[in-house]
Amino acid sequence: MPLSGPYADEGADQLRAYELVVEHLNGQGDGGMIGTFSSKTLDGTGILGKKVAFVSGDTQTKADAARATAKSMIEKDGAIMITGGSSSSEAVAVQGLCQEAGIIFMAGLTHANDTTGKDRKANGFRHFFNCYMSAAALAPVLEKQYGKERRAYHLTADYNWGWSQQLAISQATEAMGWATVENVLTPLASTDFSAYIAPVLNSGADVLFLNHYGGNMVNSLTAAVQFGLRDKQVNGKQMEIVVPLYSELMAQGAGENIRGILGSSNWSWQLQDAGTQAFVKSFGTKYGFPPSQAAHTCYAQALLYADAANRAGTFNPCAIVEALEGYAFDGLGNGPTVYRADDHQCFKDVLVMRGKEAPANKFDVLELVEVTPVAQVTYAPDHPQFAGGELGTCNPGA
Amino acid sequence: MDALLLQVLNGLDKGSAYALIALGLTLIFGTLGVVNFAHGALFMIGAFCAVILNGLFRMGFETLDPTVLDFLGNPTKVTTTYIETWFGPELGAALIDWTVPLSLLLTVPVMVLIGYVMERGLIKHFYKRPHADQILVTFGLAIVLQEVIKAFFGANPIPTPAPEAFQGSFDFGVWLGFEVNAIIYPWWRMVYFVFSLIIIGAVFAFLQFTTFGMVVRAGMADRETVGLLGINIDRRFTLMFGLAAAVAGVAGAMYGPINSPNYHMGMDFLVLSFVVVVVGGMGSLPGAVLAGFLLGIVESFASLNEVKSIMPGIDQIIIYLIAIGILLTRPRGLMGRRGVMEE
Numbered sequence: 134m135p136l137s138g139p140y141a142d143e144g145a146d147q148l149r150a151y152e153l154v155v156e157h158l159n160g161q162g163d164g165g166m167i168g169t170f171s172s173k174t175l176d177g178t179g180i181l182g183k184k185v186a187f188v189s190g191d192t193q194t195k196a197d198a199a200r201a202t203a204k205s206m207i208e209k210d211g212a213i214m215i216t217g218g219s220s221s222s223e224a225v226a227v228q229g230l231c232q233e234a235g236i237i238f239m240a241g242l243t244h245a246n247d248t249t250g251k252d253r254k255a256n257g258f259r260h261f262f263n264c265y266m267s268a269a270a271l272a273p274v275l276e277k278q279y280g281k282e283r284r285a286y287h288l289t290a291d292y293n294w295g296w297s298q299q300l301a302i303s304q305a306t307e308a309m310g311w312a313t314v315e316n317v318l319t320p321l322a323s324t325d326f327s328a329y330i331a332p333v334l335n336s337g338a339d340v341l342f343l344n345h346y347g348g349n350m351v352n353s354l355t356a357a358v359q360f361g362l363r364d365k366q367v368n369g370k371q372m373e374i375v376v377p378l379y380s381e382l383m384a385q386g387a388g389e390n391i392r393g394i395l396g397s398s399n400w401s402w403q404l405q406d407a408g409t410q411a412f413v414k415s416f417g418t419k420y421g422f423p424p425s426q427a428a429h430t431c432y433a434q435a436l437l438y439a440d441a442a443n444r445a446g447t448f449n450p451c452a453i454v455e456a457l458e459g460y461a462f463d464g465l466g467n468g469p470t471v472y473r474a475d476d477h478q479c480f481k482d483v484l485v486m487r488g489k490e491a492p493a494n495k496f497d498v499l500e501l502v503e504v505t506p507v508a509q510v511t512y513a514p515d516h517p518q519f520a521g522g523e524l525g526t527c528n529p530g531a
Numbered sequence: 532m533d534a535l536l537l538q539v540l541n542g543l544d545k546g547s548a549y550a551l552i553a554l555g556l557t558l559i560f561g562t563l564g565v566v567n568f569a570h571g572a573l574f575m576i577g578a579f580c581a582v583i584l585n586g587l588f589r590m591g592f593e594t595l596d597p598t599v600l601d602f603l604g605n606p607t608k609v610t611t612t613y614i615e616t617w618f619g620p621e622l623g624a625a626l627i628d629w630t631v632p633l634s635l636l637l638t639v640p641v642m643v644l645i646g647y648v649m650e651r652g653l654i655k656h657f658y659k660r661p662h663a664d665q666i667l668v669t670f671g672l673a674i675v676l677q678e679v680i681k682a683f684f685g686a687n688p689i690p691t692p693a694p695e696a697f698q699g700s701f702d703f704g705v706w707l708g709f710e711v712n713a714i715i716y717p718w719w720r721m722v723y724f725v726f727s728l729i730i731i732g733a734v735f736a737f738l739q740f741t742t743f744g745m746v747v748r749a750g751m752a753d754r755e756t757v758g759l760l761g762i763n764i765d766r767r768f769t770l771m772f773g774l775a776a777a778v779a780g781v782a783g784a785m786y787g788p789i790n791s792p793n794y795h796m797g798m799d800f801l802v803l804s805f806v807v808v809v810v811g812g813m814g815s816l817p818g819a820v821l822a823g824f825l826l827g828i829v830e831s832f833a834s835l836n837e838v839k840s841i842m843p844g845i846d847q848i849i850i851y852l853i854a855i856g857i858l859l860t861r862p863r864g865l866m867g868r869r870g871v872m873e874e
Binding site for chain 1: 533534537538541542544545599601602603607678681685686687688689690692699700712715716717719720789790791793795796799800830831834835836839843846847
């Protein structure tokens with residue numbers, strides 16, 4: 134996970150989750166979501182009776198560093214499963230490596246469609262949601278909140294994830310009758326977005342999509358609010374801003390600017406199901422603050438791998454692939470979930486969130502607007518946004 | 532027309548930051564002959580002075596509020612700040628609200644001290660070394676400084692809002708006779724632009740109208756001769772390093788409301804600021820300021836959709852294209868001294 138670079142805070146939270154899940158797998162602590170997980174193969178005695186140990190490395194939020202770190206773990210530390218990462222470029226790079234090496238890869242924070250689309254691999258699995266799912270969950274809420282006739286302007290981070298997110302959102306909103314006025318690509322290294330925000334004011338658009346993540350999102354949103362976009366009336370309608378992918382850690386950085394802004398999330402510590410409650414209690418007691426969705430997806434991925442190995446009765450990667458493909462489970466905080474065999478993507482409910490108007494504390498930045506049912510975010514494995522990839526065959530390794 | 536004017540304004544506030552950083556870089560290069568790659572880190576540390584002051588203002592004692600529960604169902608901890616207790620709720624809240632401007636009082640001495648320590652403790656050992664050595668050591672120092680900040684404050688941006696009186700935007704277009712809502716401009720960006728002009732003016736006045744400044748300018752022109760006159764030019768140059776650090780620091784402290792401070796913000800500005808220095812002319816203070824504003828405006832115009840539709844990606848490379856053009860046709864930059872970078 135990235136312990137340096139722009140996503141280092143996400144990486145630190147992921148590391149906390151891995152430390153916690155290893156404790157739970159080895160029978161320490163309160164067991165967290167092991168107690169709520171629908172599968173009952175995990176009993177605190179490790180995996181297949183073996184105590185779980187792990188090594189961690191800094192991926193620096195860079196694909197090449199992530200690949201080098203994972204390679205070192207496989208070759209020097211003898212890792213039999215790799216998990217983590219905080220960006221899609223890292224995920225795609227490490228997933229490719231794990232496929233070549235015959236190691237299972239349980240992806241961490243990766244949202245681009247390509248991870249389980251054109252770059253999908255038989256040895257790789259993604260629990261986190263993707264750009265298509267964000268768009269499918271958000272579009273009906275946007276229609277309900279802002280109406281059918283809207284003109285959208287996109288500011289899009291100029292790299293794989295940004296293009297993927299913009300395409301998904303524009304297709305979903307155009308399908309419900311919105312027009313896309315403009316899509317402007319912004320350099321990933323941009324820090325001041327004022328020059329990109331100014332043209333929005335005179336474009337005739339009444340909704341601005343910020344297809345940005347991390348520091349880009351914080352800075353572009355801050356500039357948009359500073360330039361009075363949220364107070365502006367266009368076409369007789371209130372101008373609105375939407376951030377398709379939320380990160381609660383980043384939302385804290387945007388401060389008051391995030392208030393009232395809609396976006397999507399994979400999971401939230403505010404959910405009331407038993408799995409979430411158990412995880413939040415466990416994590417919050419140990420670390421003193423609620424877990425992020427990055428921590429949640431990593432914790433869930435580690436449990437799913439452990440359970441799959443137990444059910445398969447072996448650490449053979451191909452047996453674990455078989456155990457995970459098509460596997461339906463519950464109790465891990467997202468409701469009933471399925472690991473689809475066709476692309477190794479988890480299908481589960483998606484959350485639509487909004488920046489909270491009156492936060493009670495610094496963690497209380499987002500509020501739940503809607504839990505979008507899984508059926509609404511499910512797509513065919515050969516959907517055009519995911520085309521061009523093949524899982525191939527599982528590599529059992531040495 | 533209104534869109535173009537808005538881009539000019541955007542360019543000016545971006546250019547303000549470039550100009551202030553480039554001004555400090557030029558001061559250091561002009562006096563000490565050092566290429567200081569840690570200058571962006573000084574801008575970042577300045578921004579974190581505002582963050583630190585905000586943290587200090589928000590320090591207080593905690594009481595439990597049983598009526599509000601935290602995420603684990605325990606009574607919430609409510610913090611009452613010391614300054615609200617000492618100065619009353621109204622003055623205490625006002626101090627917190629005005630953290631960013633007030634942080635200048637902290638930033639200036641802290642940055643002068645950091646600059647002094649940096650120069651005496653590290654940089655002075657590299658005066659007679661090649662520029663490549665200076666770049667390596669100052670770049671390394673920049674990385675160390677940003678990692679230290681990250682260790683204490685994390686990697687994510689930290690919101691540092693402007694005082695409430697300067698939040699939001701105003702209708703600049705109406706002042707110029709345009710229709711309502713044609714040119715909306717944020718208050719704080721205007722404040723930043725005016726602030727940068729004041730700082731730039733103050734630095735020039737200091738160098739132009741004080742004896743100290745006169746000696747420094749003489750030292751920049753001919754260090755050896757000034758030394759032969761019995762003037763301790765090294766001590767003055769050390770203080771200029773502190774001044775340059777303070778200029779970068781106050782530029783960073785006031786920049787927080789425009790972009791929330793993060794540990795990496797210095798690096799984001801560093802390369803562009805060096806390009807500004809090269810375009811303006813190595814060692815030329817007016818050149819650094821002029822190039823800062825010019826390149827800020829050019830960058831803004833290159834971000835216009837109309838321009839990008841003709842030349843996609845031009846916004847990412849325009850500044851570097853200009854730098855290449857300048858280096859090929861006028862290596863001493865817009866206002867550089869004849870002979871500098873031309874031998």
